[in-house]
Amino acid sequence: MPEGPSIVILKEALQPFKGKKILEVSGSSKIDIQRMKGLKVEDFKSWGKHSLICFRGFYLRIHMLMFGTYRINEQKDAVPRLHLGFKQGEINFYSCSIRLIEGDVNDDYDWSSDVMSEAWDAKLAEKKLKKASKLNVCDALLDQETFAGVGNIIKNEVLFRIKVHPKSIIDKLSSKKLKELVKEASNYSFDFYEWKKLFELKKHWLIYKKKECPRCKLPVKKDHIGKGKRLTCYCDNCQVLYK
């Protein structure tokens, strides 16, 4: 559930609760959850993979990590990490990381680095990449400071779309190719978002977890590469190695 587009979908699903008062709080989260009792939710926001529930003077930062889930107006057969009950309806989060942060969310987040934000700034991302010139492209795409919201699936699909080998080095890409990388990181995220809403995300995967390259039909290579040794799927034949 956890790449940026899924978090945008969550944020949208939460909008009916905006401005509503929390009547009941429970859950296994270690934060002081009773603090929310009786408070109105000021807003639901998101930044990359962060879900933000904003109150006056503080906010909750919820990260789904790998296995987090949620239910709106229903429950799972599990103890929620956080349950928020309203006069009408409820929100339940499971196996996620929750932090309570004092202050205003706008002081902590730079919305222009979120690939799905209206404030997304492609030029700024290009500048950040030029500073991180020795990075492998597969690591650069997962850097949340530059591409907040991009996850492992998006990484693989973006690199296949722009025909760049994951082991390529950032400063060996032409300026044109770098622009393409930045553009597609945001662009593919919006495609992901639309497909996810239609429950047909997997249907559109071109390279991620595929057996053969849809273009040349050669077997797809699968490797655990980059800083986090994340699963990387690519076509040695179609994706150019800039090194």
Added chain:
DNA sequence: CCGGTTGTTCAGCG
């Protein structure tokens, strides 16, 4: 039924 993973943080080490 076991192995793998749409992610991040932190401890430990050199």
Added chain:
DNA sequence: GCGCTGAACAACCG
């Protein structure tokens, strides 16, 4: 203090 590595967390799918 740095970067690197591996562990920990945790739930579902194939």
